[in-house]
Amino acid sequence: xxxxxxxxxxxxxxxxxxxxxxxxxxxxxxxxxxxxxxxxxxxxxxxxxxxxxxxxxxxxxxxxxxxxxxxxxxxxxxxxxxxxxxxxxxxxxxxxxxxxxxxxxxxxxxxxxxxxxxxxxxxxxxxxxxxxxxxxxxxxxxxxxxxxxxxxxxxxx
Amino acid sequence: xxxxxxxxxxxxxxxxxxxxxxxxxxxxxxxxxxxxxxxxxxxxxxxxxxxxxxxxxxxxxxxxxxxxxxxxxxxxxxxxxxxxxxxxxxxxxxxxxxxxxxxxxxxxxxxxxxxxxxxxxxxxxxxxxxxxxxxxxxxxxxxxxxxxxxxxxxxxxxxxxxxxxxxxxxxxxxxxxxxxxxxxxxxxxxxxxxxxxxxxxxxxxxxxxxxxxxxxxxxxxxxxxxxxxxxxxxxxxxxxxxxxxxxxxxxxxxxxxxxxxxxxxxxxxxxxxxxxxxxxxxxxxxxxxxxxxxxxxxxxxxxxxxxxxxxxxxxxxxxxxxxxxxxxxxxxxxxxxxxxxxxxxxxxxxxxxxxxxxxxxxxxxxxxxxxxxxxxxxxxxxxxxxxxxxxxxxxxxxxxxxxxxxxxxxxxxxxxxxxxxxxxxxxxxxxxxxxxxxxxxxxxxxxxxxxxxxxxxxxxxxxxxxxxxxxxxxxxxxxxxxxxxxxxxxxxxxxxxxxxxxxxxxxxxxxxxxxxxxxxxxxxxxxxxxxxxxxxxxxxxxxxxxxxxxxxxxxxxxxxxxxxxxxxxxxxxxxxxxxxxxxxxxxxxxxxxxxxxxxxxxxxxxxxxxxxxxxxxxxxxxxxxxxxxxxxxxxxxxxxxxxxxxxxxxxxxxxxxxxxxxxxxxxxxxxxxxxxxxxxxxxxxxxxxxxxxxxxxxxxxxxxxxxxxxxxxxxxxxxxxxxxxxxxxxxxxxxxxxxxxxxxxxxxx
Numbered sequence: 001x002x003x004x005x006x007x008x009x010x011x012x013x014x015x016x017x018x019x020x021x022x023x024x025x026x027x028x029x030x031x032x033x034x035x036x037x038x039x040x041x042x043x044x045x046x047x048x049x050x051x052x053x054x055x056x057x058x059x060x061x062x063x064x065x066x067x068x069x070x071x072x073x074x075x076x077x078x079x080x081x082x083x084x085x086x087x088x089x090x091x092x093x094x095x096x097x098x099x100x101x102x103x104x105x106x107x108x109x110x111x112x113x114x115x116x117x118x119x120x121x122x123x124x125x126x127x128x129x130x131x132x133x134x135x136x137x138x139x140x141x142x143x144x145x146x147x148x149x150x151x152x153x154x155x156x157x
Numbered sequence: 158x159x160x161x162x163x164x165x166x167x168x169x170x171x172x173x174x175x176x177x178x179x180x181x182x183x184x185x186x187x188x189x190x191x192x193x194x195x196x197x198x199x200x201x202x203x204x205x206x207x208x209x210x211x212x213x214x215x216x217x218x219x220x221x222x223x224x225x226x227x228x229x230x231x232x233x234x235x236x237x238x239x240x241x242x243x244x245x246x247x248x249x250x251x252x253x254x255x256x257x258x259x260x261x262x263x264x265x266x267x268x269x270x271x272x273x274x275x276x277x278x279x280x281x282x283x284x285x286x287x288x289x290x291x292x293x294x295x296x297x298x299x300x301x302x303x304x305x306x307x308x309x310x311x312x313x314x315x316x317x318x319x320x321x322x323x324x325x326x327x328x329x330x331x332x333x334x335x336x337x338x339x340x341x342x343x344x345x346x347x348x349x350x351x352x353x354x355x356x357x358x359x360x361x362x363x364x365x366x367x368x369x370x371x372x373x374x375x376x377x378x379x380x381x382x383x384x385x386x387x388x389x390x391x392x393x394x395x396x397x398x399x400x401x402x403x404x405x406x407x408x409x410x411x412x413x414x415x416x417x418x419x420x421x422x423x424x425x426x427x428x429x430x431x432x433x434x435x436x437x438x439x440x441x442x443x444x445x446x447x448x449x450x451x452x453x454x455x456x457x458x459x460x461x462x463x464x465x466x467x468x469x470x471x472x473x474x475x476x477x478x479x480x481x482x483x484x485x486x487x488x489x490x491x492x493x494x495x496x497x498x499x500x501x502x503x504x505x506x507x508x509x510x511x512x513x514x515x516x517x518x519x520x521x522x523x524x525x526x527x528x529x530x531x532x533x534x535x536x537x538x539x540x541x542x543x544x545x546x547x548x549x550x551x552x553x554x555x556x557x558x559x560x561x562x563x564x565x566x567x568x569x570x571x572x573x574x575x576x577x578x579x580x581x582x583x584x585x586x587x588x589x590x591x592x593x594x595x596x597x598x599x600x601x602x603x604x605x606x607x608x609x610x611x612x613x614x615x616x617x618x619x620x621x622x623x624x625x626x627x628x629x630x631x632x633x634x635x636x637x638x639x640x641x642x643x644x645x646x647x648x649x650x651x652x653x654x655x656x657x658x659x660x661x662x663x664x665x666x667x668x669x670x671x672x673x674x675x676x677x678x679x680x681x682x683x684x685x686x687x688x689x690x691x692x693x694x695x696x697x698x699x700x701x702x703x704x705x706x707x708x709x710x711x712x713x714x715x716x717x718x719x720x721x722x723x724x725x726x727x728x729x730x731x732x733x734x735x736x737x738x739x740x741x742x743x744x745x746x747x748x749x750x751x752x753x754x755x756x757x758x759x760x761x762x763x764x765x766x767x768x769x770x771x772x773x774x775x776x777x778x779x780x781x782x783x784x785x786x787x788x789x790x791x792x793x794x795x796x797x798x799x800x801x802x803x804x805x806x807x808x809x810x811x812x813x814x815x816x817x818x819x820x821x822x823x824x825x826x827x828x829x830x831x832x833x834x835x836x837x838x839x840x841x842x843x844x845x846x847x848x849x850x851x852x853x854x855x856x857x858x859x860x861x862x863x864x865x866x867x868x869x870x871x872x873x874x875x876x877x878x879x880x881x882x883x884x885x886x887x888x889x890x891x892x893x894x895x896x897x898x899x900x901x902x903x904x905x906x
Contacts, residue, residue: 016448017450024449031399034391036396038525041839046523089384097574098386099522099524099573102390131523131843132523137846137849139811
């Protein structure tokens with residue numbers, strides 16, 4: 001039985017082990033490589049995607065359980081919050097090595113979608129699952145605040 | 158001995174007269190193939206002169222470090238690995254400055270593996286002729302080279318415009334990538350002039366800009382060239398390389414360091430769907446599958462019998478016990494001796510003593526080690542975040558039985574390195590090449606290390622024990638005695654012959670108080686134990702432990718003397734003006750002279766340290782609640798010479814502070830009976846956003862000196878600054894890393 005996925009709005013069929021983590025299905029079989037492998041145990045957040053809008057660790061999500069649900073990867077991040085965080089990330093020169101940043105952005109976009117004005121404490125709590133070994137954390141906080149301002153300015157304009 | 162890039166020091170060229178560049182085979186092929194296609198091309202190396210054109214002026218100007226294309230893009234060729242430290246912005250900034258290009262037209266790409274063209278000039282005086290990123294040298298060693306490259310290209314483009322317009326070159330100006338002649342009002346882009354410029358001879362000794370005219374170098378607002386790709390998931394790392402027919406491999410490695418596979422049973426592994434091959438390689442047994450999942454499942458089903466007769470079977474508890482005994486024993490190599498340390502310490506009126514213990518540390522790069530290899534009978538191609546291209550090329554060649562020049566190295570952005578990707582034996586590159594060889598080059602192969610492979614894989618920052626006595630004499634002079642016990646990183650590697658002097662490994666022993674303060678009496682000695690756990694440079698190398706014990710002991714001595722920690726240090730820094738300058742700036746910006754609020758559990762501490770040519774001072778403010786340490790604020794001052802890209806300098810200080818704090822609060826690899834105890838981030842904990850100080854303020858000391866390192870120097874001061882702050886807050890000394898305040902309090906009681 002092929003696995004049927006909806007990734008970035010497109011229906012895809014895959015002939016893979018149903019237990020294969022969604023991460024490896026989208027990377028190795030859909031060639032969507034923006035989503036990264038970091039730990040394989042939902043400890044680092046590099047593999048974060050949105051499933052039905054929720055930030056989800058794709059490295060521990062069996063591909064079969066994601067069938068029929070809306071999967072969004074960094075390549076398909078197109079929500080207002082998604083764009084706002086990406087623009088803020090670029091404006092503040094957040095990335096260093098950049099490897100964790102897809103996951104950081106997916107978590108940040110999900111945070112802003114549910115909490116448009118997060119405090120530093122809210123950010124720390126929502127982003128604690130995403131490790132950055134370059135420790136870009138100070139700029140991540142700053143960029144999330146900046147994106148929040150952009151979004152609220154856009155909402156009131 | 159395939160390290161042909163490392164010569165005996167006697168044979169080394171002095172830094173001032175490097176051997177003349179040669180037209181390499183690759184450049185020759187590039188030249189001939191493009192000439193054959195009818196395109197105008199200038200491969201312009203000093204001494205090679207100009208290349209005949211095909212009549213058209215539309216062509217690129219191609220030089221070793223840059224390419225100006227007809228589409229008006231300027232591509233800077235980076236000989237260094239971008240691993241987050243910002244060289245893909247810093248190196249282009251130097252070229253763009255001298256070229257007077259617009260930042261918007263600048264692109265960057267990795268250089269091929271070629272020595273001497275792309276060797277790291279910083280290591281040439283030591284006799285190492287290698288393309289290598291390390292020691293925070295990328296901008297420092299490229300500074301003069303890339304200024305000259307940019308200025309030379311500019312002169313050629315101006316000469317082409319002068320010839321085209323029939324005006325004197327001296328009347329032509331270049332600004333924001335536009336070449337202009339005011340008298341005639343003529344203008345051209347760099348791209349429009351590239352083809353004509355490529356036909357001109359390469360001028361020598363082109364004058365460089367006066368630094369007061371810099372617009373790009375030193376620009377605080379310069380965007381990182383890689384920020385967009387890295388904010389959209391488009392940056393390609395080795396793990397993202399997808400070649401037709403490519404298979405994925407994981408390797409089962411020995412459970413203890415030094416063990417070897419004696420036999421294996423692949424029957425169950427081969428029965429896993431998607432597994433295509435199981436092959437033995439020198440470093441273990443590789444399972445190859447059609448994707449990562451099948452390779453990993455295959456490895457779980459693999460059965461290997463190990464010969465552990467030569468394996469390291471001690472645990473870190475036993476090792477530290479041995480280290481303590483060695484540190485108290487007599488046998489040691491003298492690293493540095495000034496005055497009469499023993500006598501001065503015996504007569505000291507104030508004295509402090511400390512024993513320091515530092516664990517093994519894994520680098521834990523976010524992108525686990527990954528490399529891709531495609532092998533054909535006469536060619537081997539590697540894609541990886543190569544940090545040591547020359548060594549990687551040689552190692553791959555040795556593994557597959559080709560010559561180094563038959564190995565192409567494609568250096569991709571690395572998802573962090575912190576030293577891990579520059580191993581003297583090119584471990585993971587050697588592995589992927591061995592797998593390609595063992596599978597006969599049937600398919601391209603991508604090797605991925607899992608996080609477990611990474612954390613348990615060795616190449617750690619060495620376990621260390623320091624014993625220090627510091628004293629203050631009646632005459633006010635400081636005496637300092639330090640014993641260091643820790644493995645050598647260099648001994649036993651090809652670097653030993655050129656970098657180890659009189660048996661002393663500088664990467665195990667450098668940066669002591671004897672070097673960094675004006676001391677009248679100091680003795681530093683080292684005992685390197687033989688241990689089978691492989692060790693490596695870890696972001697800031699010896700300074701990770703040497704700065705810690707130094708800055709904590711100096712602080713304790715200041716306290717014993719009843720003096721202010723900043724004032725006490727400044728008295729010992731008369732001959733170290735850059736240390737004093739950075740320390741004063743950090744203290745001033747932190748408001749050190751203002752009394753710190755006397756609230757329960759709050760404290761402030763300071764540390765200063767030089768590494769890789771730069772001096773960094775940091776003031777840390779902490780809150781201690783129970784046994785929990787929170788770092789509230791860090792004020793950092795850095796003297797790195799001219800700050801080529803100030804925002805990258807600031808980012809590297811922030812990064813170094815986070816990386817160092819990670820080790821101070823959590824970093825620890827332990828072994829039990831030779832087995833590594835930690836496997837993934839739940840056991841090898843690293844700093845997360847909730848532990849990052851809310852305020853990290855970075856100030857750059859104004860300087861006209863040539864640029865020095867920034868990738869590593871931010872790391873060493875943070876742990877001692879925080880420890881000194883915790884002592885100020887609680888009275889408890891932290892001499893064992895990572896910090897365990899409860900244990901330190903028990904030990905004191």
